[in-house]
Amino acid sequence: MLNQPTLSHNGVTLEPLTLSHTNELMAACQDGELWKKTTTSVPTPTTVADYINKATNMTDRVAFVVIDERTGKAIGSTSYHDILSQAKRLEVGYTWYAKSYWRSHINTTCKLMLLTHAFETLEYLTVGWRTDIENTQSQQAIERIGAKKDGIIRGIRVRRNGVVTDTVMYSMSKDEWFEHKIKLIEKLAKYEK
Known part of the structure; x- marks a missing residue:
């Protein structure tokens, strides 16, 4: 199991x-009624505590809360998961943010921190992502x-509505990381203007 750092940027x-x-994430998931999207893993307001308990008790998952430093409030969650320490591979997922933070610097900043930590501190060789085949917004963000x-x-995943669905898999290697790190930093600079 990985140690769980606090990352800030x-x-x-x-x-x-x-x-x-729990309370702040209950408010965050209500911002846009995110749990109604069947292609995501966002909890309902009444299941946030269960979501946290499950996330923190999984042996191959390191769950983070996303804090907006301007307000000091929790606005979402993201995780390392499916951690394969021998193969030096992990995935980034279970990611969601309050809708009012979509199309902001938040996701790019989180991915920059998580990828930098995975590749440069943990020295992992591959980071992966997965998303529902119908979640084109997530696919575009990953790309x-x-x-x-x-x-x-x-046929690998069952949505909360009981529908069996397909999953799109993505990855990035450590060799590819530095080129994409520069692009992420450049993208963040555009948000600052």
Whole structure:
């Protein structure tokens, strides 16, 4: 299991997810009624505590809460998961933010911190992502980071509405990281203007 750091950059902090974040995450998931999107893993307002308990008790997941440093409030969550320490591979996912933070610097900042930590501190060789085949918004965001589409795994996930669906897999190697790191930093600079 990985140690869980606190990461901070560009007005965003990622810290270990705990039950103390329950009330703020209840408010965050209500910003846009995110749990109604069947292609995501966002909890309902009444299941946030269960979501946190499950996330923090998984042996191959390191869950973070996303804090907006301007307000000091929790605005979402993200995780390392499917951690394969021998292969030096992990995935980034279970990511969601209050809707009012979409199209802001938040996601780019979080990905920059998580990828920098994974590749440069932990010295992992591969970072992966997965998303529902119908979640084109997430697919586009993953592609903007610079991840390569590895393929589609058919019939691997059951949505909360009971529908069995396909998953699109992406990855980035450590060799590709530095080129994409520069692009992420340049993208963040545009938000600052």
